[in-house]
Amino acid sequence: MMEISKALERTMLLSHFTIEKDPDAILWIDSEDTLHRVNEAACRMLGYAPEEMVGKKPPELGFGLDPASVEELRENLRQHGIIRFERTIETRDGRQLPVEVTGSLVKFENQEYFCWFARDITERRKADAALKQAFHEIEQLKNRLQEENVYLQQEIKLTHNFEAIIGKSQRIQEVLHAVEHVAETDATVLILGETGTGKELIARAIHNISMRHDRPLVKVNCAALPATLIESELFGHEKGAFTGALKSKVGRFELANGGTIFLDEIGELPVEMQVKLLRVIQSGEFDRLGGTQTLHTDVRIIAATNRNLEKAVAEKTFREDLFYRLNVFPIQVPPLRERREDIPLLVDYFVREYAKKIGREINVISRSALSTLENYSWPGNIRELENIIERSVILCRGHQLEIGNWFHGESQTEEEKQLRTLTELERAHILKVLDFTHWRVSGPDGAAQILGINPQTLVSRMKKLGIERVSRGQHVDENH
Template sequence: MNAEISKNQVKEWLVETLPYEVVWFDEQGNLVYANTKFCNALGYKKSELLKLSITNINPTVTKESWKRHWELLKKEKSHHFIAIHKNKSGKFYEVDVFAQFFSNNGNNLICGIINNITQSSFYKQLIDYTQTIANVGGWEWNLQDGSLIATTEALKIFNVEDFEDLAPANIIHYFRDPERIKNLLRGAMRNATSYDEILETTDSRFIRTVAKPLLKGGKVYKIIGVYQDITQQQVRENDLQFYKEIIDSAEDLIYVYNKEGDLVHYSKSVVKKLGFSQKQLDAFTIYDLDMGLNPEWWSKHFNEIIEKGLLRFERIAIRKDGTKFPIEVSANHLRYNNEDYNCAVVRDISMRKLRDLKLYEALEEIKSLKERLENENEYLQEEISRKINFEKIICTSKAYEKVLEQVNQVAHTDTTVLITGESGTGKELLASAIHSNSTRKDRTLIKVNCATLPKELIESELFGHKKGAFTGATADKAGKFSLADGGTIFLDEIGEMPVELQSKLLRVLQEGEFDALGGTKTIKVNVRVIAATNRHLEEMIKDGTFREDLYYRLNVFPIYNIPLRGRKEDIPLLAQFFLEKYSAKAGKGFKRLSKKTIAILMDYNFPGNIRELENLIERAVIIENGTTLNPGNWMPKSNMKTATNEFKSFDDLQRDYIIEVLDYTDWRVSGIKGAATILNIKDKTLFAKMKRLGIEKKIGLKT
């Protein structure tokens, strides 16, 4: 018995003293034994490890893969492979595993002998991958044993097959200046001096040679480096240098601009003629040399040069001291390294223009001021357009920019849009903006006001009818959906559509087809639908006057058009627009609104929204006279309410809308049909907003 214990103790001592991690697993993948090295490697106590399984150690293992592994080892008895282990702190590392199948006291087990290879594998991959990066060949020279290793790419660069050919004693003979490379290597060995040089080879190629010494105990024990064949790049640089010398010798001023207008090169004559320093010119663009230009002009000019190849024109150049002189410009298109350039050859024509130079400068100054004024006006219009993206919508308020941002997001899609909001807020303008910025903008936007059509005629108006379909149908008539094929149809006041006709509209939205009244042939159409309403469709669904399935088909991308009292910053701008519009129609000379008039308008809540403001200004133009519109009997009485009584906060509106979307998706946040996709934001962003706004799913029993 004592001999047996002694024998087992010896075995355990041998396993514990092996320079490897040792672990045993049973058929279920449970860990039944581990030596101290394995415990230390994973950071567990032995008592903790014995409670774990293979899936805790190697997260890539599944029940199925372990079963296949067990059967393989049972058959083959041993297997060698690379695996990934995870330690107690959650860190992953790469291991080399030698697994054996064996029996112990009648129990079948797998023994794994494990070696951590993360660091060595990393460096091996690092040196292997250098050959694929920018065609660079890597090498390493060990000064202690004289060994040298290199990547395949390094051998290719010098067209050799043996590493010894790259040894310092041999590599120097591949360069035209062997003494230069010899001195560089000597400095790296003796003084730990790194270098990065471009050297010419004996076969007239240019090789970039880089070396970095590694120190141990203050002495260089290894040098690592790279070789890179940059012959083509060097040849191009030499060509450019040759051309630069030609340019610098010319008397004419020569400029080279890129597409962005940067001055990428210029002749020495530019420095002499204009008086700018080389440092100043190096940072210049076309706009620094000619302040009368703008990016739009330059873009058109550059594209014209590319199209025509050569443009000749006259212009005025300005020196550093502000003096001007007339020039003749020959702008040539250049293509280099897949980039377009404008090479402008400029000649001073002062002598030719001397007689009329003063007149020319005066006219040019007037022209320059006019162009600048036009450019500033154009820039202002572009700024307004940039903020709202649409020409017919007048807006400066941040609140309404969010509405227009939604319009901008959905315009380029074919998604059905439902625009809600009070009467007079301009829902039709939003629909027109969506259509005008869509891929269907070249086709007609068909507008239908469902509230103005008699119930007995609305079906015929929308879907058309055949001759004899009803009394008075004396000829075939195409409906609005047929006219809108390939374009967009705007269904205003959709809440007024008879419930019996809503199923037919639903069919168009779902299937893209309908039957004309009295027709026997199904008509296929490709129409984008934009609907609008000032009614609460959810309440109509509860009342049974609006189909729920139609509502969800229309409400794919909802846009709430905020009332005018929610965007008060726009009142002065809108009022000025209507003042100019109706002054011109009435033949009156109003130019502006007085500050007091604006203050009174800003103090009014406009229950009729923009339509009420427009009617108010039209009435004022008829009643009043002069150039400034002052307060009068036409002014509304203030009905201002406190913001707390009138509006919800932006967070409350945002919270309500997110909950509405979550209810629609059954509180699914992620995925194609999730709320984040509908709201066009990332999942993490939506979760963060829900947390900040205190949105939690309410769970209750359905009755």
Template sequence: MGFHEVRGEAPVGSFQIALIGLASFCIITALLIIGVFKQRKRRGRAEDALKASEQRYLRALAGSTDGLWDWDIRSNTVFYSDRFREILGYTPEDFPGAIDFFRSRLHPEDADPVWAAVQSHLQQRVPFKMEYRLKTKSGEYLWFLARAQAIWETEGNAVRMSGWIQDITENKQNELNLKAALSEIDGLKTKLEAERAYLQDEIKFEYNHENIIGRSDGLKYVLYKVEQIAASDTTVLILGETGTGKELVARAIHGLSTRKDRALVKINCATLPSNLIESELFGHEKGAFTGAHVKQLGRFEVADGTTLFLDELGELPFELQPKLLRVIQDGEFERLGSSRTIKADVRIIAATNRNLEDEVRKGRFREDLWYRLNIFPITVPPLRERKEDIPLLVDFFVHKISRRLGKSIESIPTAVMNELQNYHWPGNIRELENVLERAVINSSGPKLRLADELEKPHRDLTPARKTLDEVEREHIIRVLDMTHRKVSGKDGAAEILGLDRSTLRARMRKLGIRQP
């Protein structure tokens, strides 16, 4: 019985196992089905989230004030937002999705730098941020600030680059205007510094332009002409022998003009080597020639808005005369070493002791320049034609020199005054001042005593018998003989004649006076 019971239990156990297996299968299947449903539900939620994200992106894209772009490097196609095209004035049909078309819209000056920056970002991962100009459909260029970021594969190759542009034209224009204003201020500062340096040189000399002394008819007529022309901007040519006071006349014209609030600027064309006159007149750029280590403004640029006095104009080299003519006609010139044209508002007063009409006939002075200069000539009479002015001039110079030297000269003997009045004064007022200075130095008491033995005028020195050049040549030779041919230095011919050393040498060359 026991054996029968054992055999009767076996089928029950197998059935239970089978039932358990079937239950497990059903449970697993149910779990799989539930898992699939959950996965589908999650996928649905993800897709919904992605769609919502895309919609938010599109709304953000549509509402952006900047232009967005996305470049698929592998297909070489570019997506441009509507705002991108709108800023430039294009429709989708006008602005195709190709990178080459974008490059063709870049300003010629920006095209290479922009593409170089793109390549640096893609290959070396240098951050991309720069400013450049794009051409609109209407043809104008707008300024943009651009940023971009690339995406690289695991192998390191860039597959995508996206970015945006922001219109900064107004800010850029303000920046450019500020730079232009600062440049103008810098230019004015440079000009003021040049004028200040010039004035510092000028105050080393003493001028009496407010005291043109005399009462002769010849001088009164000169002052009448000065008052007649001063208020205009007409070019003035002052003629007269060396030492007659042509510069004082020029300063009187400037002092009565509308430009009197600015200093008169001057240059002596006879005192500079011919290779430096052009640089002094028109200025030069750094490196324009050997020794030009810094930029320098010329006298025309310094004199912008005031008066330029060109002394000894007859000594201006012939090759520079066309450039001077252009400034007089058009108010334009270029610095040495520069192609940039500079405009200057300059009133020109020129002076010469040469007969320019004769120089034109001899081919040493341009006829067209002569006509431009000879609009309003003023001839300053020589001192020998102003004898009645000599006592006034003597009193003025003796007082001035005595005060400077710390002396007291109380009287001028009649014999001394007669001797001064009877002398022919080939060096004119400048020679008179030098003679009086030596006389004050030589006087030990209150009376003026002459240190020079003044020659009586020779008949063959009268204007009716000899030309001005001949008179000047003979006088210079006599002074050179008196100084044993010593030109410069103390008691040299230049000091006696009251001339600058270089001016005297220039006159000697012109008059054919050679040193032994």
């Protein structure tokens, strides 16, 4: 009998020890809604000594349960036997502690006890929040990749004027040197030049040799977007931001994060949008239309315009502070009339491109055709030249390219020709003499003799002025 009593005593001690050492807080509440017993974990969790907790009501210890709530829990226990819920309790030092509570109803010596097992779920909540954030970031990344894919697919469909910058004139070489210098930095670039001079090509060149070349170059034509849509296009919008906004949209600045954004025709940006662009340049921050969260972007900005922005600033149609932010590194792209020595190279390039597209072989360009192209003022610049060459190739029936009378306002008037530079006049005169001598440089009746200079001097001047024989695959023969 004594041995059975000792065994029971040991079992009771083990039970007591197990309860006290359990990592979860255990609390017993009697039928008077008073704490009857707590274990060590409950004391550690709430920050009280056992004697400070026993005999107290749960609301006095930060449980936030009024008598009605306790009675409701008891009723649930009577119906279901066990209940489980989560709530936040307040510890002695004022911390808000999330816990998972498992409750059961125990009867002992005709008394009813509500037994709570409370587990600190702070780390679980953190893990859940981190997981939720990770899923949110994955969803954002997926959406961004989808947006990038759509944008890049649109870009692939575009037909660019040319794939490389064509030219060896001093003016275009100066531009290329500027591109090389600024590409290795993150400086904002402002590309200035007339319509059709190839400003977008310069922007692409800067991006392609920069440290951001493996991220997107996102283009925005500020003149092509309606004023009502430009904010949504640049900064995106949230679902329901305006009528027809059925889902959230990623803006171009968000899409270009890590890469480059090219703001073409920046001079056409509405004044009210200039303020928001200035904010992005200064801080990298912007808000989606209809959004409440400030977003950040790491983007290199390249802008371009054919307008005189300094004049626009004076006329109050362009913000002065934005102009200075954009004008960190200006690049002036020369019009075609100021780089006439590049015309033969451009003509050759375009002839090859368009002849290849339609499966034709054109290997000769007449002197009269090239002379016409070189003497024209090109108000539409390279874009106009490309259009003229494409039309000529389409209409060509043999191997020699001929140019029709398709020019706006014909070639330059005599008065305009008199206003050309000495270099232009010299080049035009040498070409005229070479045409007269059928490209004979030296010897009797050669161009050098007519011009009254040494043949070697003439060859040197021809190289400097970019003068080459017009028939492809043929070169000037000094001894012809």
